[in-house]
Amino acid sequence: MRALVLLASVAALLLSGEASLASGRGKILWPKPIQLFQGELAEISVVGADLAAVAGVLGKERIGFYANGTAKFSAIVGADVDAKPATSKLRLRASTHAGMEARAEVPFTVKLKSFRQESFKVAPGFDQMTPENLEEIRREQAAFARVFAAPETDRLWEAPFLRPVPHEESASSFGRRRVINGTPRAPHSGLDLSAPAGTEVIATNHGKVVLAGNFFFAGGSVVVDHGGSLFTMYFHLSELRVGEGSLVRKGDVLGLSGATGRVTGAHLHWGARLANARIDPLELIKKISSHRPPAPQSEPPAIETEK
Ligand SMILES: [Zn+2]
Numbered sequence: 001m002r003a004l005v006l007l008a009s010v011a012a013l014l015l016s017g018e019a020s021l022a023s024g025r026g027k028i029l030w031p032k033p034i035q036l037f038q039g040e041l042a043e044i045s046v047v048g049a050d051l052a053a054v055a056g057v058l059g060k061e062r063i064g065f066y067a068n069g070t071a072k073f074s075a076i077v078g079a080d081v082d083a084k085p086a087t088s089k090l091r092l093r094a095s096t097h098a099g100m101e102a103r104a105e106v107p108f109t110v111k112l113k114s115f116r117q118e119s120f121k122v123a124p125g126f127d128q129m130t131p132e133n134l135e136e137i138r139r140e141q142a143a144f145a146r147v148f149a150a151p152e153t154d155r156l157w158e159a160p161f162l163r164p165v166p167h168e169e170s171a172s173s174f175g176r177r178r179v180i181n182g183t184p185r186a187p188h189s190g191l192d193l194s195a196p197a198g199t200e201v202i203a204t205n206h207g208k209v210v211l212a213g214n215f216f217f218a219g220g221s222v223v224v225d226h227g228g229s230l231f232t233m234y235f236h237l238s239e240l241r242v243g244e245g246s247l248v249r250k251g252d253v254l255g256l257s258g259a260t261g262r263v264t265g266a267h268l269h270w271g272a273r274l275a276n277a278r279i280d281p282l283e284l285i286k287k288i289s290s291h292r293p294p295a296p297q298s299e300p301p302a303i304e305t306e307k
Helices: 004-021 131-148 282-288
Strands: 034-037 041-047 053-059 061-064 072-078 085-097 099-113 117-120 176-179 188-196 200-202 206-215 219-225 230-240 253-257 266-276 278-280
Touching: 034 041, 041 053, 041 085, 041 282, 053 072, 061 072, 072 266, 072 282, 085 206, 131 206, 131 219, 206 230, 219 253
Parallel strands: 034 099, 117 176
Antiparallel strands: 041 072, 053 061, 053 085, 085 099, 188 266, 200 253, 206 219, 219 230, 230 253, 230 266, 266 278
16 A cells, blocks of 8 residues: 555656646746846846746846856846846746756845935036047947946856955945946945955956056946956956956956056955946945855866965
8 A cells, every 4th residue: 555655656757747846846936026236136046846947037137157066056137336226127037957947936125225425516618528538438338338238148256356456445335336427426336345456356256357448537446247247347457467369367366556547545446247237346245255166077176275
């Protein structure tokens, strides 16, 4: 009698195909609704014993998921510093080893954050540019747009992320709003870290150097592509120690801090961009530092020598 019941349930499992997604081994746990303040990020996971892959889309952006231990796929999502407070949908699609597919829509809400604001007046014409300046600015914008348009798809980073310099945040915090002569300007899209000129600036994680050069506003600049649509940026450097195309490991020296570009003094401007959202780079340290390396199905993670 007992054996018959067992046989019957095995047969049911074999036959149940699609229904098994809803219960038992095929069950999928989706992320809860996501709420982020402007400039914040969150790590989200999709869990299921038989998961083979997960894909996500937020607005027009592809969200890259990676295997995170067994039976779990994770991704990081962020809200742009200037995103409109609203609720949109994160569309998810999961496939299982058994060849089934499931979809879900997770509400993604951006909340307004009260960033520090500063208003000041300057003499008319004070910040007007010469044609040469404007040409340099156009070149700068084009160079950055080019690298952001072609991100590495495979994730190269591994938690935790490191601070690029040991120093603390200076007065110019992330997200600060500026109003000049009554006109709102672009918000400050990075974090300024105080760093005496000549301080070694290290890569906050593994990645590929996709931009290394000198620019009008950003000065000596390095942009690292960490894969999965995550970039970090290091501006106002006095000296670059890497070139475009270099592969860097977490902790490698990218250059020396300085006061190049449009600045009032030596500091490091550290920026982060995740799926085209300008996020507070400190979020990388705060939110995903406890994250475990992916399951050892491809190759064992390299041993870090942190500085
Ligand atoms: Zn800055």
